[in-house]
Amino acid sequence: MGSLGIVFRKEIHEILRDRRTLIAIALAVLATPTVLFVISQVATRTATQTYTVGYSGDIPTGLDTLFGATGLKLERVDDPASAAKKQVDIGIVFTAAGIEEYYDPSRQSAQIADIRLQTILSRYDAAKIAASLQQKGVDPSVLNPLPVNLHPLSSPVKAAGNSFLSFFLPYILITMSLTGGLSAALDTSAGERERKTLESLLLTPAPRGQVLIGKILAVSLLSLVAAIAAIASMLIALSQISFGINGGEDARVSLTPLAATVMVWLAVLLAASFSSLTVALGTLARNFRQGQAYATPLYFITIFPASIILFIPDFNPSLAYYLIPILNAVLVLRDAIIHNSVSWGPLIVTSASLLLTGVLCFYAALRIFTREALLVRS
Amino acid sequence: MSPVAVKVDRLEKSLGPNKVLRGISFEAHSGEIFGLLGPNGAGKTTTLRVICTLLTPDAGAVEVLGFDTRSVPQEVRRRVGVVTAEFGVYPRLTARENIAYFAELSGVLDGEVGRRVDSVIERLDMGAFAKQRAETLSSGQKQKVAIARAIVHDPPVLMFDEPTSNLDVLASREIRQFMVESKSRGKCVIFSTHVLHDAERLCDRVTIIHQGRVVASGPTADVRGGFQDLEDSFLSLVEAVK
Numbered sequence: 001m002g003s004l005g006i007v008f009r010k011e012i013h014e015i016l017r018d019r020r021t022l023i024a025i026a027l028a029v030l031a032t033p034t035v036l037f038v039i040s041q042v043a044t045r046t047a048t049q050t051y052t053v054g055y056s057g058d059i060p061t062g063l064d065t066l067f068g069a070t071g072l073k074l075e076r077v078d079d080p081a082s083a084a085k086k087q088v089d090i091g092i093v094f095t096a097a098g099i100e101e102y103y104d105p106s107r108q109s110a111q112i113a114d115i116r117l118q119t120i121l122s123r124y125d126a127a128k129i130a131a132s133l134q135q136k137g138v139d140p141s142v143l144n145p146l147p148v149n150l151h152p153l154s155s156p157v158k159a160a161g162n163s164f165l166s167f168f169l170p171y172i173l174i175t176m177s178l179t180g181g182l183s184a185a186l187d188t189s190a191g192e193r194e195r196k197t198l199e200s201l202l203l204t205p206a207p208r209g210q211v212l213i214g215k216i217l218a219v220s221l222l223s224l225v226a227a228i229a230a231i232a233s234m235l236i237a238l239s240q241i242s243f244g245i246n247g248g249e250d251a252r253v254s255l256t257p258l259a260a261t262v263m264v265w266l267a268v269l270l271a272a273s274f275s276s277l278t279v280a281l282g283t284l285a286r287n288f289r290q291g292q293a294y295a296t297p298l299y300f301i302t303i304f305p306a307s308i309i310l311f312i313p314d315f316n317p318s319l320a321y322y323l324i325p326i327l328n329a330v331l332v333l334r335d336a337i338i339h340n341s342v343s344w345g346p347l348i349v350t351s352a353s354l355l356l357t358g359v360l361c362f363y364a365a366l367r368i369f370t371r372e373a374l375l376v377r378s
Numbered sequence: 379m380s381p382v383a384v385k386v387d388r389l390e391k392s393l394g395p396n397k398v399l400r401g402i403s404f405e406a407h408s409g410e411i412f413g414l415l416g417p418n419g420a421g422k423t424t425t426l427r428v429i430c431t432l433l434t435p436d437a438g439a440v441e442v443l444g445f446d447t448r449s450v451p452q453e454v455r456r457r458v459g460v461v462t463a464e465f466g467v468y469p470r471l472t473a474r475e476n477i478a479y480f481a482e483l484s485g486v487l488d489g490e491v492g493r494r495v496d497s498v499i500e501r502l503d504m505g506a507f508a509k510q511r512a513e514t515l516s517s518g519q520k521q522k523v524a525i526a527r528a529i530v531h532d533p534p535v536l537m538f539d540e541p542t543s544n545l546d547v548l549a550s551r552e553i554r555q556f557m558v559e560s561k562s563r564g565k566c567v568i569f570s571t572h573v574l575h576d577a578e579r580l581c582d583r584v585t586i587i588h589q590g591r592v593v594a595s596g597p598t599a600d601v602r603g604g605f606q607d608l609e610d611s612f613l614s615l616v617e618a619v620k
Contacts, residue, residue, distance in 0.1 A: 006482045010471070017470040196466025200527065202428055204483035205455040211483075372433050 003206035007214025011188055015222055021183045025226045029180065032172060032230055033237035040241040051113035052085040057094030060063040062127075070114065089113040125292065135149060164338045165238075165255065170330040172230050173263060177270040178302050180226025181219040182278055188215045189282025190291035190367075198374070208370050216275045223271035231263065253355045259336040262347070266329045269354035273325065274298075276361030285370045305330050319375045322349040380409040383535050383566030384429060389438035390429055391424055398424045401438065402588040406568050406583075408534065411561050411580030413598070414570040415612065421568040421590045426539050429568070430458045456485060459533040461553075463543040465524035469513035473504060476512055477526045484531035498526040502556070518549035525556060536560055539569045542576070554580060578608040588616050 015021060022359040053067065054077035067074050077083040080091025089109045091102040101108075101111040101117065130140035141147075192198040202209065235255055255263070278295055285291035305327035308315060315331070322328040328350035334340050368374060384406040386545060391399040398421045414422050427433040428579045429440050433452035445453040467476050472496060500509050502522045507515060512523060521541070523598035529536065538557060542550035557567050557580060571577055577584055578598060585595040593615045594601045600610065605611040 001482070001488065005482060006479070010468075010475075010479050011474070012469060014470045134596065195469070196464035197468060198466075199432065199462065199464070200460070200524070201483075203455060203458070203460055204480060205452040205485055207452075209567060297582065342567040 003204075003210040004214045007206070007211050009216050011184070011215055011218030012221070014187075015184050015218065018187070021187075021222070024183060025180055025222075025229070026042070027225065027242050028176060029229045029233045031201065032234040034242055036237045046058050046112065047277065049109075049112075051089040051109055051116065053113065053117065054088035055094060056080050059094060060124070063124055066124055070116050072120070072289045080299075084110070090117060092117070135341060141288055143338070163338065166334040167307075168234070169231060169255070169337060170333045171303075172234055172328065173333065174270060174302050174306045174326060175226055175299075176227040176230040176268060177223050178274045178278075178298060179348055180230075181223030181271065181275055184222050185278035186282040186285070186288050186291035186295065187217045188219065189279045190285040190288050191282075193285075194287040195310045209366055212279070212366055212369050216272070216279050216365070219275040219279060220268075220271045224267055227267045228264065229269075229272060255337070256340050258340060258342060259333070259337055262336040263333060266333060266350070266354075269351060269358070270326075270329055273354050273361060274357040276358050276365055280361050280365035280368060283365055283374070287300070304327055319345055319349055322346045323353050325353055328353055380407040380564075382406070383408045384412075384568065385439075385441045386425065386429065387438060387439045387441075389425065389428060389437045391421075391428055391433060392436055393424065398590055399428075401436075402590070402592055404567050404585040404592065404595055405612075406535075408566045409561060409564045409565040411557055413518050413577040413582050414568055414587070415572065415574060415577050415584050415585040416458055419570055419586045420570075422587065423539055424462065425539050426568070426570055429454075430460050431455055431519035432538060450581040455571040456509060456531065457533050458535045458537065459528035459531070460537045460539065461499065461521075461525050461528045461541050463518075465544070467512040467515070467520050467522045470511060472509050472511055473515065473519070473523045473526075474508040474591055476523050477530050480527035481530040486531050487506060494530050494532070495526075498530050502526055518552070521545055521549060521553070525553070531561075534564075535566045535568070538568070539570045540572070541569075542571075542573070549603070571604065574607070574609045574612055578602070584608070586612060586615060593618075 001030050020148060033254070048071070050071045050073050052073050052075050054075050056077060056079070060126060065112070075088060076090065077088065080088075080100075081102040082091075084091035089103070089107070090113045093100040093102075097120070101114070103114050103231065105111060126143070129143065132144070133140045192201060202208065277298070278353050281294040282291040283297075285294055305324070308330065317331065321332065322345075330345055332342065335346070382405045386402055386404050389399050389402040391395070402421065402425055404412075404414075413423060414423050414559065424433065427449065427499075428435050429442065431454050432448045434448060437446070441447070442454045444456050445457070447454050468479070469475075469545050471479065477495050477498060478491055481490075483493055487542050487567075499505055502525060503527065504519070504522050507519050512520065515523065521544075525541075530546060538553070541553050545553065554576065560567050567580060583595075583597050584601050586593050586601065594611070602608050603610045605614065
């Protein structure tokens with residue numbers, strides 16, 4: 001076995017015995033399903049919960065039926081304005097002139113109840129006007145001179161799910177590709193110095209380039225496994241969890257085979273690039289703690305591009321944007337998830353950009369690893 | 379006299395702005411313990427690091443068994459084993475795995491690794507803790523692991539850089555015994571220390587360096603000269619340089 005294989009095997013061996021790293025990855029893998037479960041519980045509860053409307057005065061005929069059908073419960077109170085502060089979600093007073101509504105915008109339940117109330121009232125108004133027109137012999141369709149028939153080309157619920165995935169999945173992929181192997185990367189670089197094993201390692205006749213590649217490959221493998229495990233756990237959770245019922249269609253999300261393939265390919269490239277980068281930073285550091293300090297800015301550098309989809313969902317950049325590492329992976333993955341298609345141009349540019357980033361980081365790490373200053377400083 | 383194993387010729391080396399070595403020359407032979415002596419900061423460790431190819435000389439030349447450290451560093455590394463005071467080990471590997479890792483990286487053939495590792499474990503009496511993780515070992519046991527990994531590829535040149543500075547009396551004695559035993563096996567043992575008492579007892583020949591220059595060199599008894607011990611001789615030489 002060559003030096004590369006010997007180093008790779010030893011690093012994997014050590015990683016598998018490092019409880020700290022394994023527990024951190026396991027927690028990260030379990031965190032996503034846990035968060036999603038909590039979100040789904042809150043979303044389902046919000047969608048199905050009945051809100052209370054405190055009222056006074058006489059309810060117009062037929063309106064009470066609409067309330068019941070929209071998840072609003074009517075409750076007579078003496079003073080709707082004061083009741084809306086705490087006792088009920090919103091308060092309304094039926095008068096001869098109309099309706100006075102009292103609600104506290106700082107309460108989420110009041111906001112939801114208000115939306116439902118507005119929906120009910122607009123339907124009620126429309127129905128009353130239509131009935132009135134009909135009584136006078138006028139066709140109620142005059143109120144709607146340009147009726148619109150919707151023909152969605154894909155399921156709106158599925159589109160909402162894909163939109164959710166297009167933000168969440170790249171975010172998980174990028175953060176896990178970075179953090180999954182970070183501890184191992186620092187351990188195998190800065191840790192060698194801190195443990196005073198670096199000099200002995202460099203004293204062996206093993207070519208330093210091979211030693212470095214062996215280390216980077218081991219860290220890359222760990223990052224890749226961590227990223228894919230986190231995404232797999234997320235997808236499994238999403239396949240089991242429903243985010244409320246929308247028009248009878250269950251809002252479950254899933255990843256198409258094409259998007260999954262693109263994701264794995266990007267995960268390989270990201271893991272290799274991040275591993276080269278973190279090993280290079282770790283090699284610069286004198287100890288594990290200093291390595292962590294060097295790596296901290298990476299969190300911000302990676303999270304910002306991952307978040308761009310959240311802030312600019314319809315961001316459609318030119319091909320040049322795909323040269324920017326990390327952002328390009330987010331964009332390609334977003335397209336694969338939302339449109340279920342991959343454009344070869346962006347994918348090739350993205351792959352080339354990430355490969356080049358990895359090679360440059362490896363070259364930097366090799367330069368540092370072969371400098372005399374590495375030993376003199378330690 | 380035995381053949382020359384290590385030849386250092388007018389060696390110069392700067393680390394940053396500091397000129398650490400200013401034309402050091404000496405020869406160490408197979409089958410002897412050669413003492414490289416001097417106060418802290420004299421340039422002993424830098425000299426050893428150049429010999430084992432971790433550092434490149436600015437001027438002068440170093441040969442190990444005829445191999446030039448600049449042109450064929452990997453051939454030199456195959457023939458050198460180094461033990462330092464900093465006996466770092468991989469904590470999550472067992473003592474045996476630590477040694478096997480370095481045996482493999484040093485080019486010991488796959489089929490030979492197990493036998494070689496067993497052999498050094500027996501030689502250094504490490505059987506009781508060979509299967510323990512290194513993180514659970516005592517300082518003395520870790521130092522044995524460090525020695526074992528340095529000799530597992532059976533190098534003809536062994537260098538010890540202040541090997542006893544972090545060890546207790548018993549562990550230090552074992553190191554000294556090991557150096558004597560290696561000498562009897564025909565190895566060239568280079569012993570770098572500032573503990574002159576140890577050097578006087580062990581070394582056949584010594585070179586004293588101070589401020590990057592050789593101030594005395596030769597058989598231990600000759601360097602001691604008319605002084606009561608090597609320490610007095612050393613102090614007189616250092617004072618003379620001032």
